[in-house]
Amino acid sequence: MTAVLSDPVTREPRHRKESAPHAPPRWVRPAVFGLLAATAVLYFWNLTASGYGNSFYAAAVQSGTQDWKAWLFGSLDSGNVLTVDKPPAALWVATAFARIFGFSSFTVLAPQALMGVASVGILYLTVKRTSGPVAGLMAGALLAVTPVAALMFRFNNPDALLVVLMVAGAYFVVRATEKASPKWLALAGVAIGFGFLTKMMQSFLVLPAFGLAYLLAAPTSPGKRLLHLGGAVVALVVSAGWYIALVDLWPTASRPYIGGSEGDSLLELALGYNGLSRIFGGGEGGGPGGGMGGGNTGFGGSSGLFRMFGSSFGTEISWLLPAALIGLVAGLWFTRHAPRTDRTRLALVLWGGWLVVTALVFSYMSGIVHPYYSVALAPAIAALVAISGRALWQGRANLGPRATLAGMVVATAVWSFILLDRTPDWFPALRWIVAVLGVLVGTVLVMGVPTARKAVAVVATAVVLTIGVSSAAYGVETASVAHSGSIPTSGPTSSAMGGGMGGGPGGEESSSSAIGELLAKTTTKWAAATTGSQNAASLELASGKAVIGIGGWSGSDPAPTLDEFKAYVAAGEIQYYIDGGRGGGPAGGSSEITAWVTANFTATTVDGQTVYDLRT
Numbered sequence: 001m002t003a004v005l006s007d008p009v010t011r012e013p014r015h016r017k018e019s020a021p022h023a024p025p026r027w028v029r030p031a032v033f034g035l036l037a038a039t040a041v042l043y044f045w046n047l048t049a050s051g052y053g054n055s056f057y058a059a060a061v062q063s064g065t066q067d068w069k070a071w072l073f074g075s076l077d078s079g080n081v082l083t084v085d086k087p088p089a090a091l092w093v094a095t096a097f098a099r100i101f102g103f104s105s106f107t108v109l110a111p112q113a114l115m116g117v118a119s120v121g122i123l124y125l126t127v128k129r130t131s132g133p134v135a136g137l138m139a140g141a142l143l144a145v146t147p148v149a150a151l152m153f154r155f156n157n158p159d160a161l162l163v164v165l166m167v168a169g170a171y172f173v174v175r176a177t178e179k180a181s182p183k184w185l186a187l188a189g190v191a192i193g194f195g196f197l198t199k200m201m202q203s204f205l206v207l208p209a210f211g212l213a214y215l216l217a218a219p220t221s222p223g224k225r226l227l228h229l230g231g232a233v234v235a236l237v238v239s240a241g242w243y244i245a246l247v248d249l250w251p252t253a254s255r256p257y258i259g260g261s262e263g264d265s266l267l268e269l270a271l272g273y274n275g276l277s278r279i280f281g282g283g284e285g286g287g288p289g290g291g292m293g294g295g296n297t298g299f300g301g302s303s304g305l306f307r308m309f310g311s312s313f314g315t316e317i318s319w320l321l322p323a324a325l326i327g328l329v330a331g332l333w334f335t336r337h338a339p340r341t342d343r344t345r346l347a348l349v350l351w352g353g354w355l356v357v358t359a360l361v362f363s364y365m366s367g368i369v370h371p372y373y374s375v376a377l378a379p380a381i382a383a384l385v386a387i388s389g390r391a392l393w394q395g396r397a398n399l400g401p402r403a404t405l406a407g408m409v410v411a412t413a414v415w416s417f418i419l420l421d422r423t424p425d426w427f428p429a430l431r432w433i434v435a436v437l438g439v440l441v442g443t444v445l446v447m448g449v450p451t452a453r454k455a456v457a458v459v460a461t462a463v464v465l466t467i468g469v470s471s472a473a474y475g476v477e478t479a480s481v482a483h484s485g486s487i488p489t490s491g492p493t494s495s496a497m498g499g500g501m502g503g504g505p506g507g508e509e510s511s512s513s514a515i516g517e518l519l520a521k522t523t524t525k526w527a528a529a530t531t532g533s534q535n536a537a538s539l540e541l542a543s544g545k546a547v548i549g550i551g552g553w554s555g556s557d558p559a560p561t562l563d564e565f566k567a568y569v570a571a572g573e574i575q576y577y578i579d580g581g582r583g584g585g586p587a588g589g590s591s592e593i594t595a596w597v598t599a600n601f602t603a604t605t606v607d608g609q610t611v612y613d614l615r616t
Helices: 028-044 055-066 068-073 089-101 105-131 133-145 147-152 159-179 182-217 222-249 266-280 314-334 343-364 371-394 399-420 428-447 453-479 513-520 533-543 562-570 589-600
Strands: 004-006 013-015 526-531 547-550 574-578 603-606 609-613
Touching: 028 105, 028 133, 028 453, 055 068, 055 089, 055 105, 055 533, 068 089, 089 105, 089 159, 089 182, 105 133, 105 147, 105 159, 105 343, 105 371, 133 147, 133 371, 133 453, 147 159, 147 314, 147 371, 147 453, 159 182, 159 343, 159 371, 182 222, 182 266, 182 343, 182 371, 222 266, 314 343, 314 371, 314 399, 314 453, 343 371, 371 399, 371 453, 399 428, 399 453, 428 453, 513 526, 513 533, 513 574, 513 603, 513 609, 526 533, 526 562, 526 589, 533 547, 547 562, 562 574, 562 589
Parallel strands: 526 547, 526 574
Antiparallel strands: 004 013, 574 609, 603 609
């Protein structure tokens, strides 16, 4: 006789072993295709309104289409003076797309939109394996309309690739736990390894959750579980380490300088400026939107436990965060007596660990932090709300699950009211609609859901609407607005920031058409040089030619040195020097080069900008 247990949430009997696989209901496949199609419309609609998005990365893509070495290393210029300040995995994808279809605004932004659709699809598949297709569809839909996701899957920062790799890693972990498969677990290691080549140590924030989930739920002995995790670590090291070794072993004289690093080292960049300095502060220079010293919390607000709910991060990611936390705590309580391999608890540990570790690191890091980083939380929040909401709804015959679900609904409605009140001129009626709906739905849930089929359908629909409508409306509004600059933000305006000086969109450097036409006529290796990567990027995009961004993002990178720059000029490889941009960092190279140029060459003015012809 088959032994049965009581389900920890519904308290209904269930078999210890899972029943044999069966075909999903007919409605599932059309619903999945509909979800993916709607996501594609949301992310692709009027995509090119944002132009090149972040010109810093767009210029690197353009350079990659012009030179294979620039593609390999992620160089800002096709002459390979220095790289962007991130590993190049995201640029590899975007550049491949641009090489196939031609460089344009669409080919720069479209890969991120495709990654967004892929993230939604993979999240559906992952949640479906533990909690069924309804939860999977809800998780995918909630991810798609999360405001920061609607922002970053239409923008060309590396975060889109990071998210799809982390979600793929979660899928591999779930597959691995089903039959204690070391191969699937190794694939999770590979996904996170390439995540490191996308945005370095941020990809590692999900590793505690992945490891704990496998140790807890894989159906094999503790020794084998540890052995399998060791193999996954090896896979991670190999998938990330090959490129680190390549950069380290490549002769420095024949490759670009690693932008953002102090010692021309990718590993030092990962551990320093893009690693510990982000967490503890004290780092200098660097990346898009950076450009400030340590302790820079201005972009993300003050550090602390409630940073994710604050004015910088709140409307980006926190719409469903209260519901996710309530669902996580309640789910772990209700499954406390479940078997070790229980699928619901596995999912809660996986996504809950992802959410808690990542949110705490973002909340307390005292280095450079930007609100759009929170897109890394979106899959975990969406999955937790869908998984716990589905389980609690199934247990609605019991007061505990019913009251907990009511708490999730009311908390979401109250917090949505507060968030919507931060932009009071946008859709002012929505916050009142959500508030009233939340109170009504919460009351019905506590009192007891009617058993009539139509009534059940109405209440279920009201629950989903109350939970998702505010985030969805804000997300759709975000997707309808053009964004540029290096620090985009979600919402009904195109507010963004750039780290440089000048008058371009979002504060980025901009170049006049006259300057672009002047540089486009050059035939030298580099059309021009200027101080700082932002100004160089805009010049490259305006002219289609290589431009040296002296000193990198902040002007502090020692590339090129004064001697190298003199050699380029002596060889006739640079036509112009464009005065402007930021410079004068600790390395001193950019200020020395500027002083040498101004002392030895004659300036002319082109459309308000000072230009030096270095071949006269």
